[in-house]
Amino acid sequence: MLLDHFRVFAEKHGLPAESQFGRILPRVSAAAAGERPEARFRARPFTQAPASCSVAPAAAARIASIGMQAGRLGFEIEAGEPLAANGMAEELCRRARSRGLDLGIDARTGGFIFRAARPRPPAIGRHGTARKAAPPAPPLDRLLPMREVGRRVRRLADLPHLSAWQAGASWQGRGIWALEAVLAGGGGLVSLARARLLKPTLLMNARHHANEVSSTSAALRLAWELAATPWGREALKRVNVAIVPLENADGVATLEELLPGCADHKLHAARYNALGVEWYGDYFLEPPRFPEARVKPLLWRRWLPLLILDAHGVPSHEWDQPFSGYAPGRFRQFWIPRAFVYAIVPFIEEPSHAGHGPARQISRAMDRAISADRDIQKLDRELKDRYVRYARAWEPEVFPPTGGRGLTVLPSEKRLAGLNFGVQRFPVTVSEIVTEVTDEVVSGRLLELCARAHLTAAKALLEWLGRQAGGKLARRQIPHGGICLEWKAGKKYSGLRTEG
Ligand SMILES: [Zn+2]
Numbered sequence: 026m027l028l029d030h031f032r033v034f035a036e037k038h039g040l041p042a043e044s045q046f047g048r049i050l051p052r053v054s055a056a057a058a059g060e061r062p063e064a065r066f067r068a069r070p071f072t073q074a075p076a077s078c079s080v081a082p083a084a085a086a087r088i089a090s091i092g093m094q095a096g097r098l099g100f101e102i103e104a105g106e107p108l109a110a111n112g113m114a115e116e117l118c119r120r121a122r123s124r125g126l127d128l129g130i131d132a133r134t135g136g137f138i139f140r141a142a143r144p145r146p147p148a149i150g151r152h153g154t155a156r157k158a159a160p161p162a163p164p165l166d167r168l169l170p171m172r173e174v175g176r177r178v179r180r181l182a183d184l185p186h187l188s189a190w191q192a193g194a195s196w197q198g199r200g201i202w203a204l205e206a207v208l209a210g211g212g213g214l215v216s217l218a219r220a221r222l223l224k225p226t227l228l229m230n231a232r233h234h235a236n237e238v239s240s241t242s243a244a245l246r247l248a249w250e251l252a253a254t255p256w257g258r259e260a261l262k263r264v265n266v267a268i269v270p271l272e273n274a275d276g277v278a279t280l281e282e283l284l285p286g287c288a289d290h291k292l293h294a295a296r297y298n299a300l301g302v303e304w305y306g307d308y309f310l311e312p313p314r315f316p317e318a319r320v321k322p323l324l325w326r327r328w329l330p331l332l333i334l335d336a337h338g339v340p341s342h343e344w345d346q347p348f349s350g351y352a353p354g355r356f357r358q359f360w361i362p363r364a365f366v367y368a369i370v371p372f373i374e375e376p377s378h379a380g381h382g383p384a385r386q387i388s389r390a391m392d393r394a395i396s397a398d399r400d401i402q403k404l405d406r407e408l409k410d411r412y413v414r415y416a417r418a419w420e421p422e423v424f425p426p427t428g429g430r431g432l433t434v435l436p437s438e439k440r441l442a443g444l445n446f447g448v449q450r451f452p453v454t455v456s457e458i459v460t461e462v463t464d465e466v467v468s469g470r471l472l473e474l475c476a477r478a479h480l481t482a483a484k485a486l487l488e489w490l491g492r493q494a495g496g497k498l499a500r501r502q503i504p505h506g507g508i509c510l511e512w513k514a515g516k517k518y519s520g521l522r523t524e525g
Pocket residue numbers: 233234237337338
């Protein structure tokens with residue numbers, strides 16, 4: 026309703042159609058008898074994105090020398106004239122020190138000096154017997170507060186084959202985590218380049234919309250299963266997995282502010298970011314308007330994933346009632362859920378596209394996995410029947426068909442296709458699948474089923490990825506000395522690439 030209100034407000038005042046109205050927390054309270062309810066908006070123009078949205082000029086800095094200083098590895102880095110002159114050098118040092126990095130300015134050259142930490146003796150039992158107690162499986166049936174998500178991410182990183190790092194920050198400065206599951210070699214070290222080249226990767230992105238709550242639980246459980254179960258260990262022999270468990274940190278902060286007092290509301294006000302803006306269009310902007318839009322593209326560049334899973338949700342309850350004055354026209358087809366779970370798969374209705382074959386295989390794999398879960402099946406059938414009976418049967422032009430008995434698979438909507446990595450980055454990424462479950466601010470048993478549906482789809486995608494032939498590293502002697510290392514793409518994988 027707010028979105029529509031602002032659209033009308035913008036039209037009335039001649040504002041550009043893309044005008045946004047910031048972080049608005051609607052609170053409803055009963056007015057005293059006889060008083061007219063009123064609302065006041067104070068608008069401030071949004072002029073520029075924070076510095077973190079732009080690429081830092083230091084990206085062009087060069088390492089001038091490397092040496093040992095009192096047992097520590099020291100790097101001399103050229104700062105460049107403009108950087109030293111405009112005070113950005115001090116700012117960069119301050120930011121680096123706040124992250125625990127020893128970075129200073131060399132008074133003699135004006136460049137940076139970075140001193141690495143002293144080497145520590147190898148941690149006994151990091152992958153052996155004296156390891157810390159393994160973290161328990163993250164729960165699926167309860168909404169995890171953001172602080173708990175951070176704690177769990179750090180604990181998960183204690184597991185072998187799993188690492189966690191802060192891949193970015195939100196508009197309001199909250200950290201955004203990445204978890205990476207890669208089979209470590211005997212020494213515990215991982216060569217990212219090698220892992221990326223030799224095995225296909227799944228990138229899972231969770232919680233783009235903060236009120237679609239189940240994907241964070243599914244993402245954490247997936248990370249845990251990969252590192253702590255025999256299934257996960259087996260899967261990691263064939264695939265890598267990168268996970269963003271909570272992408273929209275500012276949106277989740279808004280959600281947590283609104284939740285007390287309206288725990289059964291679907292809280293669309295907490296759907297977008299701190300400025301109330303939908304920002305998936307920013308993934309392909311340089312610079313994006315919001316720093317949170319940097320994380321997913323950063324992980325895409327780091328891993329070049331063959332598949333991406335973007336886990337979303339739709340309302341499950343508190344359906345908008347037509348004729349009640351509360352029926353947002355733009356989301357009419359979401360009046361009641363069309364199914365409990367469905368997947369949006371690009372190219373599924375484009376037989377001539379090179380991505381059509383993989384799209385069909387992926388859809389079948391997810392359908393098989395979801396159909397094997399009887400609880401999910403039961404609820405899915407129930408919601409589909411209800412949808413057909415009360416919505417589709419009456420207004421088929423508004424309510425699109427469901428997918429029959431199995432998993433409902435839909436093509437990407439035209440307006441969203443341009444924002445899909447599977448479409449924009451094909452054939453490096455052959456598909457970005459969106460899973461939808463009825464999870465807008467749900468709890469208990471329903472939350473568990475929603476998270477389980479995302480998790481089941483993710484595991485099915487991993488099984489499919491695991492069947493794709495990995496690359497091979499070929500060694501070749503070069504005449505007159507030397508060795509040439511060459512990566513050769515796997516057969517199915519290379520087939521996909523040439524078709525595109
Ligand atoms: Zn969503």
